[in-house]
Structures are given as structure tokens and as C-alpha cells.
Amino acid sequence: MLSQHSDSLSPAVTDKPEQILRGAIQVFLQHGYAGTSMDRVAAEAGVSKHTIYNHFQGKEGLFIALIERLVLHRFDIEFPNCELPLDESPDRVLRRIAEIFLGLMDDPEYIAFLRLMIAESGRFPDLAQLYMRQVVQEGDQVVGQYLRSHPQLKLADPEMTTRVFIGALVSFILGQEVLHEKHSNPIDKQRFVENLVAIVLGQAAANPGSKTVA
16 A cells, blocks of 8 residues: 655645645556546545646646656656765676665555556557656666776677666566566575676676575
């Protein structure tokens, strides 16, 4: 169950659009696009349907505004603002980036958001692309720039190595959390990170004989 008052938006509700968006996030993430009605949103937000239509012109406009807000203000990882040890060894830097990504697995709202984005990506492709630009491609940019600046790694294709690294992290989150693989085939997060970094850097994985654990 999501918290009654999400911190995805500004803590202080200072106007009607903000009030509506704070109510809408609860309804959309819990019920999906098809299961969301303006009656439900109005009740959650404490406003009339007329007020919602005045500000967002309907459910589609409200959904678009909400997803844009979530991506830009809540789920943008903003790597430049994170404490990345860029002057340290590549294994430490890549491990820290992996920890930033996989830390999102502990946020139920983020997982609900991913499910919603996947379910509605056909109906709203521009929003799915916005997520890819703001989250996934930002990760690509940071990792790619770092790998290119370290020729001693002797990577044949730093760009593709970057795509594999970030893609593996995204796939891990989707598999374990969104597709519920953690219940049927759980993989220890730390073991995954250690092996992924080792593969990228062409090193021997730490504790290669360790077993999958919950």
C-alpha cells in the first residue's frame, strides 16, 4: 500500500494543480490508467471533477502531467548530484553506480511507477521515452564518459560496454521486482553487482562459488 501522502511531489500543497497531482499519484499507481476514474481522483485529492477538468482537461492530460512530474522530480537519478568516487578505481566507481540504480528497488512507489510505465508505454510512447532519457540514458552518459576516460581498461567498445552494464541493472530490477522473479529465482543483490562489475572489467568475479540466496 502506498503512503497516503507521497513525497514525490512538493511537500507543501500550495495550489489546486499540485493538490490534484498529489491525489492522482495514489490512484494511478494503485489502479493503473484504465482503473482510474476522475471520481476516484477527485475524492483522493479533495476537489471536484470540474476542478480537475479545468486544470488538466481530463484523465489523459492529468496522466501525462503526473508522469512528467514523477520522472523529472522524483525518479531522475541525477548522477552529477550523487557522491561518485570518480577519482578512485573503476571497480569502486561502477559498484557505486550500480548501488544507486539498485537502491531504487527498495522504493515501492518506484516499482509501482515502472509497472505503470510498462503497461501504458504503448498508449503513451512519449512518456516512456522521457523516462529512458531522464533515467537510463543519464546513467549511460555517466558510465560511458568514465569508461572512455580510462583507456587503461582496454575496452574494445566503451559505448557498448556501457549499454550492457546499465541494461543489466535495469533488467535486474525488472526481473526481480516487476516480474516477481525474487519469489521464484531470487538473486542476491551484492553478488549480482560484484559479478557484473567483474564481467565489465574483465576480472575474476569475487566468490565465484557462492550460491543464489534470497
